[in-house]
Amino acid sequence: MTSTVTPTSTAAAAPAGKSPAGPARSARKGRSSTIIVTGLLVVALYFLTPVYWVLVASTKSTEDLFSTNGFWFAPTFALWDNIAQVLSADDGIFIRWFLNSVLYAGVGALLATYFAAAGGYALAKYEFRGRNLVFGTILGGVLVPGTATALPLFLLFSQLGLANTYWSVLLPSLVSPFGLFLCRIYSQATVDTSLIEAARLDGASELRIFHTIGLRVLTPALVTVFLFQLVGIWNNYFLPLVMLSDTGLYPITLGLNTWLSQVDRLPEFYELTTGGVLLSIIPLSIAMVILQRFWRGGLTEGAVK
């Protein structure tokens, strides 16, 4: 197709603009490029410094942590000792917290995405009574602060006997009003009604049409919704804090904070906390760096329409 005028032509415009320009113009271009890249580097330094610090800190023993420069490595390299300590502390509770987080975020995000896709598709592709009411109510849910519902949710769940169980954190994680909102926009824009009609004529049931045609066309949006929800659950702190009292059910955020709160009395918890922080940010950082490509793709298409 018209590959020369794709939206990425901002980047493509640069070499095109260079050819007719004289040396003066390209010199100016070079200078503005230096300014911009310098600016980008300074900001990158700001974002990466804390991560670099914890990387350095987790290689140090407690004495070195306080006596050597925080931005450079100490003579003794204690990273493996620290990590071994993190993993073995309290009968391997760290691994348990980590697996809990994986369970809450992984299962929660997967099911939430599926439910949001089904709901968004239904609201976009069917005419039925009550559709606007349902959509309006759910849209209101986008604006309700998550922490505002956490307290009453705790009251409700303790009456149902669900508080302090896996369900108490998992169930609220299965709902993503914003995800449903994105799926509805995306369904309206991309799921072809004539394709649905054709499948109906072929005798496919409505649910089958959703699972074969709907889900496949929606995939880019689903990746976005899944990632939003995954990060949202992984980062959530208030809900598990309110719901859980048993440390064995804690996700990693809650667990590391219980370690941090002990450093005042027991300085060796510094090593545990820095090592634990390092281990906990590695998987999601890798995921972020790899998956931000897909993320961008899904969002753009939702935003255009």
Add this chain to the structure above:
Amino acid sequence: MTTTSRAGQRPARQLPRTKARNNRTDGAARAPWMLLAPFLVLFVLTFILPIFVAVLSSFTKVTRSGLFGETGVESEFAGFSNYAQALGDGSFIASIGRMLLFGIIQVPVMIALCTVLALMLESASAKWPSFFRAAYFLPYGVPGVIATILWSFLYVPGLSPLFDIAALVGLTPDFLGANSVLWSIANIVTWSYTGYNMLIIVAQLKAIPGELYEAAKVDGASTFRVALSIQLPLIKPALVLTTVFSIIGTLQLFAEAEVLKTVAPAIDSQYTPNLSAYTTAFAYNDYNVAAAQAVLIALAAFTLSFAFLKFTNRKSS
């Protein structure tokens, strides 16, 4: 409901042969509800019911008779007394005021920063855009609690190398003092969410048709001019979206303050509205006043978001 009854009327007028097709219309009427059912059930359980419970218990007063409530618990309608108690609590009001101050400064700074970063990244002069995008976005993958633990290490004298650097230029910063700790929290929030907001803006920038840039180039517009007259107006929806989410996020602030509390004595147990509600519920066991506080926080978030949306709508028309 009516769709099913209408579908049910049809066989009387039609030949039995069309029964199969009738089943299909029936199925089509049921299908949206079947698809919506799992979401709706969970939505009612985790959104509608809690809001209902919150509003209900914010109007209820529970009195326990006997020393430990062993002779019975009595609930009665309390009118607005819980709200009066919440609003009469100076510390709670102060925490809302503190978040307003925080939001007025932090949200515009962050939105400006992420807009500038997005424009710089998308400009033709940027090098290694994917590296920078990943570097800026990385903090979003670090949970607020972990981000706060990270920064708290950099705020504590004796542990943080920042103090050595500041001493070189003759400064003795106090990140955790009564006046500065709010801005130390603002720094953590900015660090966490700038990259995320930037990505939303980048997505919208990428949706701008290439023809507009071509036309601007033909007209000889400078990069600055293109940003001001083409890019900024067209990314307005993304800016509005990120601002509204930031406003809601500001009023919800909890983890950062709660975690930093362990190293900063200046943060009390009612430093943010949410911390206040949490303390009321779990330290004082006064769930009804806590429910009133939760309702007030949600109302404040709603009001501010709507006010902002109204403001931006009026400005554009």
